[in-house]
Amino acid sequence: xxxxxxxxxxxxxxxxxVLHGIDMHVEEGEIVTILGAxxxxxSTTLLAVSGLxxxxxxxxxxDGESLLRLKPHQVVGLGVSQSPEGRRVFGSLSVxxxxxxxxxxxxxxxxxxxxLEWIFSLFPRLAERKGQLAGTLSGGEQQMLAIGRALMAQPxxxxxxxxxxxxxPLLVRSIFETIRTINASGVTVLLVEQNASAAxxxxxxxxxxxxxxMVMEAPAKDLLADPAIREAYLGG
Amino acid sequence: xxxxxxxxxxxxxxxxxxxxxxxxYTMVYGVLKLINFAHGDLFTIGAxxxxxxxxxCNIAGMLPPAAAVLAVFVMVGCLVAxxxxxxxxxxxRPLRDAGRLSAVVSALGASIFFQNAIMLIYGxxxxxxxxxxxxxxxxHLLGVAVPGVRLLVIGTSVGLMLLLWAFIHRTRIGAxxxxxxxxxxxxxxxxxxxxxxxxxxxxxGPALGGVAGLxxxxxxxxxxxxxxxxxxxxxxxxxxxxxIGNIPGAxxxxxxxxxxxxxxxxxxxMAWKDAIAFLVLILILIARPTGILGERTAEKL
Numbered sequence: 001x002x003x004x005x006x007x008x009x010x011x012x013x014x015x016x017x018v019l020h021g022i023d024m025h026v027e028e029g030e031i032v033t034i035l036g037a038x039x040x041x042x043s044t045t046l047l048a049v050s051g052l053x054x055x056x057x058x059x060x061x062x063d064g065e066s067l068l069r070l071k072p073h074q075v076v077g078l079g080v081s082q083s084p085e086g087r088r089v090f091g092s093l094s095v096x097x098x099x100x101x102x103x104x105x106x107x108x109x110x111x112x113x114x115x116l117e118w119i120f121s122l123f124p125r126l127a128e129r130k131g132q133l134a135g136t137l138s139g140g141e142q143q144m145l146a147i148g149r150a151l152m153a154q155p156x157x158x159x160x161x162x163x164x165x166x167x168x169p170l171l172v173r174s175i176f177e178t179i180r181t182i183n184a185s186g187v188t189v190l191l192v193e194q195n196a197s198a199a200x201x202x203x204x205x206x207x208x209x210x211x212x213x214m215v216m217e218a219p220a221k222d223l224l225a226d227p228a229i230r231e232a233y234l235g236g
Numbered sequence: 237x238x239x240x241x242x243x244x245x246x247x248x249x250x251x252x253x254x255x256x257x258x259x260x261y262t263m264v265y266g267v268l269k270l271i272n273f274a275h276g277d278l279f280t281i282g283a284x285x286x287x288x289x290x291x292x293c294n295i296a297g298m299l300p301p302a303a304a305v306l307a308v309f310v311m312v313g314c315l316v317a318x319x320x321x322x323x324x325x326x327x328x329r330p331l332r333d334a335g336r337l338s339a340v341v342s343a344l345g346a347s348i349f350f351q352n353a354i355m356l357i358y359g360x361x362x363x364x365x366x367x368x369x370x371x372x373x374x375x376h377l378l379g380v381a382v383p384g385v386r387l388l389v390i391g392t393s394v395g396l397m398l399l400l401w402a403f404i405h406r407t408r409i410g411a412x413x414x415x416x417x418x419x420x421x422x423x424x425x426x427x428x429x430x431x432x433x434x435x436x437x438x439x440x441g442p443a444l445g446g447v448a449g450l451x452x453x454x455x456x457x458x459x460x461x462x463x464x465x466x467x468x469x470x471x472x473x474x475x476x477x478x479x480i481g482n483i484p485g486a487x488x489x490x491x492x493x494x495x496x497x498x499x500x501x502x503x504x505x506m507a508w509k510d511a512i513a514f515l516v517l518i519l520i521l522i523a524r525p526t527g528i529l530g531e532r533t534a535e536k537l
Contacts, residue, residue, distance in 0.1 A: 050424075050425060051424075052421055052424060052425070071424075071429070071431075072421075072424035072425060073424055073426075073427045073428055073429045073430075076424075076425065076426065076427035077427060081425065081427075082425050084421075084422060084425060088419055088421075088422035088425075089422075090414070090415050090418045090419065090422065091418065092414070092418060093411065093414060093415065093418070097411050100408065100411065101408075101411055101412065101415050101423075101426045101428070102426055104408065104412060104426050104427045104428050105427035149426070150425075153426070153427060
């Protein structure tokens with residue numbers, strides 16, 4: 001059984017339908033990426049999984065159990081955490097407080113400190129700045145914090161929304177390397193990215209979303225080689 | 237000099253009460269971006285409940301005065317807290333997705349409801365707090381005789397504020413409250429139950445407000461069903477003065493407003509104290525539209 005299954009998801013904001021019946025699945029241990037232009041509905045798809053937007057049709061299942069009736073915090077409790085678009089770190093809280101909130105549902109203190117150590121080993125910069133207010137971090141550091149914070153929940157499935165947005169190329173490479181390390185430690189990753197070539201090099205499979213429709217699904221290396229995809233998302 | 241010192245302490249006592257009430261406004265505003273106009277009436281209810289418990293339920297007759305007052309403090313805090321949670325469930329939660337204006341109208345309605353309920357239950361007259369409950373010792377501070385009740389009011393409000401500060405800044409649940417105030421959806425993604433945090437805020441804020449009402453009853457010795465209006469307005473002003481949504485700001489704003497009032501009453505004229513307090517509010521808001529401790533740094537995108 002797939003870890004995560006979306007079947008026929010339709011979402012609207014007000015009277016505008018933005019997802020017209022999305023089908024996709026993520027298997028345990030995979031890195032799956034969703035490609036698509038701005039406004040294609042990539043972020044909406046992730047928000048629907050987390051329960052922050054409600055589909056009016058279709059179903060989202062984790063291990064075969066529907067998530068649709070659950071509140072967002074209950075979805076986190078089942079092991080699905082998200083690093084949202086725009087990072088959304090709590091600016092007037094310290095780095096450490098942000099990370100600790102990521103583990104809000106982890107009641108076991110020693111377990112929390114262990115995860116924290118692991119995150120500091122992934123992102124040594126966060127350890128250096130742990131007492132600093134999150135709002136004073138650079139964009140790259142905030143991104144690290146957003147990912148680290150999502151990992152503090154010790155998720156089985158990590159949803160990453162545009163982790164490379166606005167970052168310098170060197171930093172993008174290091175963030176993607178870290179995502180690979182996170183995945184190797186046993187966390188399944190669903191990645192939404194505009195930087196298609198970097199995402200496809202990392203991913204096992206990819207989906208292509210176009211104005212609310214899933215138009216393609218293929219192994220990442222096939223998408224990388226596909227002329228139409230190269231044309232549309234990889235700059236020729 | 238002695239007069240100045242007395243007025244200073246009086247200002248701190250009144251300011252402490254404003255600050256306790258202001259905390260309720262500012263915490264609710266922080267998590268819901270809503271002005272809870274019924275908060276001033278919860279304050280009045282605290283004052284009346286104290287009276288009922290002390291006289292009609294005869295707690296004053298069963299316990300020595302100090303123990304009676306302490307027991308009534310705890311009971312009033314708990315009862316008004318429960319009322320606060322019911323208020324949120326009944327008047328605000330159903331309107332959560334209906335836009336902010338609807339919630340404001342609902343808040344005004346709840347305020348009118350509470351005020352009239354108190355009037356119907358107790359009648360539209362002044363009530364006098366029993367005299368023997370008022371601590372009537374005096375303390376000699378720097379050669380000045382200070383009424384003990386004044387020091388007790390200051391001590392209680394400062395103590396409660398320190399407790400609240402420690403809760404918000406030193407516990408994980410407190411951090412969750414701050415997170416919800418900054419970005420509720422991001423807080424949800426952390427696994428925080430935002431509805432539970434909102435209920436918590438409607439538990440703590442009204443408890444502090446109710447206790448403040450009780451303190452006014454004991455300090456001034458009389459209560460009436462409209463007292464929540466003026467105290468609510470002053471406390472709301474204090475919250476704005478300090479920076480609405482900011483917890484230390486509400487504490488600072490309350491203390492400052494209390495000091496301003498008592499000093500201008502003493503040195504300018506009694507009748508001018510409100511005018512001067514509001515004039516200072518206007519001047520501060522012209523210089524700092526977000527209040528003294530209001531959000532200064534724009535968050536990085």
